[in-house]
Amino acid sequence: MRPDVRPGRGAPENRTPTRFNLKVREADGDWLDAREEQDGGAPPLRTSVTVEHPKTIISRNQSPDVGFDRSINPYRGCEHGCIYCFARPTHAYHDLSPGLDFESRLFAKPDAAKLLRAELGRRGYQVRPIAMGTNTDPYQPIEAKWRITRSILEVLAETRHPVTITTKSDRVTRDIDILAQMAAQGLAGVALSVTSLTPAISRTLEPRAPAPRKRLAAVRRLADAGVPTYVSIAPVVPGITDDELEEIVAAAADAGAIGVFFLPVRLPFEVAPLFRAWLDEHFPDRAGKVMHIIQSLRGGRDNDPDFFTRMRGKGPWAALLRTRFERAVKAHGLNIEKRPLRTDLFEPPQGDQLRLL
Known part of the structure; x- marks a missing residue:
């Protein structure tokens, strides 16, 4: 047993990364919950949230193997604690550990909607879908209190701007009123990530994410509301979850998803x-x-x-996963319907004075 292991958390360690020549930091108790140790083990971690005030909120990328060129992340760090999360290394930029710090020392951007309104109103803004949930989950537990994701969606709905959301949480159904309205105009799509249908494995891989059955129930609710909904089997962990690939595709179809996709596990930098x-x-x-x-x-x-192969993998194992996936998709009639999001309805936000006229 490692001394850093905490109940209900994903990472078994909390060492500072060495990429930036920072001093290795061991668990020293300053970030532990004040409660006494229970049952002879270490106490649970206390989640802390730091307010962040960025100057802009839309992040842009030019990656040739990513299907979007802009995204919004309302939060840094993610309480879901998925051990495989490729976003973990970003905490190293703050001199924090990609381990337990990533899932317990979070950052929130409460000015996100205000910043978004300003950026959408700039002269020459070119409309393309904004992706949410590309780095950390926009519906992680702290969203229930901070409601930053909802405030962003309100601006996007007002300006008729297209958006895609990827999440592991059924909390997305809280905003079904906005998403259904946008979907009716061809402006919204949602992907629920389901990595395993086995509760014991899911609790270990993603200790604070909602149970798989709740995510599939969210797929059904969104689909019934007319929201184009997909299931992301990401990542597939060979030797742990790969045997469930066909079963997840079948469950996605039963829940009303119109499409599915999968990605092999990635282990960049400190994630490995x-x-x-x-x-x-x-x-x-x-x-x-x-x-x-x-x-x-x-x-x-x-x-x-490397671009392209990082999303697909190489060799016989990658080929086998693709073959199994394609057969399952065909058997369940998925990935046939295409629903591209519209960009021609966009209306730049109006200033306060114009709203009075």
């Missing part, structure tokens, strides 16, 4: 040692096998950062 420690902690009987398969998918490395 965290994932190895997680395997040693929870699956010591197969840790070596899992890493061997991952390396076969990634050209002999823990991670492949």
Whole structure:
């Protein structure tokens, strides 16, 4: 047992990364909950939220293998605690650990809607769909209090701006009133991420994310409301969740999803040692096998950062996963209907004076 392990958290360690030559920081108790240790184990972590005041809210990218060129992240860090999260290394920029710090020391951007309104109102703004949930989850637990994601959606609905959302949370159905209205205009689509249908595995991989059955129920509610809804099987972890691939595709179809997609697990930077420690902690009987398969998918490395192959994987294992996935998709009649989002309805936000006229 590692001394950093905490009940209900994903990462088994909390070491500061060495990429930036920072001093390694071990758990020292200053970020632990004030409660006394229970049952002889370490106390749970207390989640803290720091207010952040960025100057802009739309992030842009030019990645050739990403299907969007702009995104919004209302939060930094994510309380869901998914061990495989490729966003974990971003916490290192704050001199925080991509381990437990990433899932317990969060940042919120309450001015997001105000910033978005200003950016959409700039002369020459070119409309393309804004992606949410591309780095950290916009519907993680703190959204219930902060409601930053909803405030962003309100601006997008007002200006008729297209948006896509990816989330692991059924909390997305809280905003079904806005999403259904936008979907009726061809302006919104939602993807629910489902990595496993086995509760024990899901609790280990994603300790604070809603149960898989709740996510599938959210797919049904969104679909019934007319929102184009997809299921993201991301990531597929070989030796842990790959045997459920066909079952998840079938469950997605039963829930009313119009499409599904999958991605093999990625382990960039500090995620790789965290994932190895997680395997040693929870699956010591197969840790070596899992890493061997991952390396076969990634050209002999823990991670492949190259464009295109990083999303698909390489070699026989990648080909086998694609074949199984394509057969399951065809059997259930998914990925046939295409619903591109409209960009021709956009209306720039009006100033306060014009609203009075």
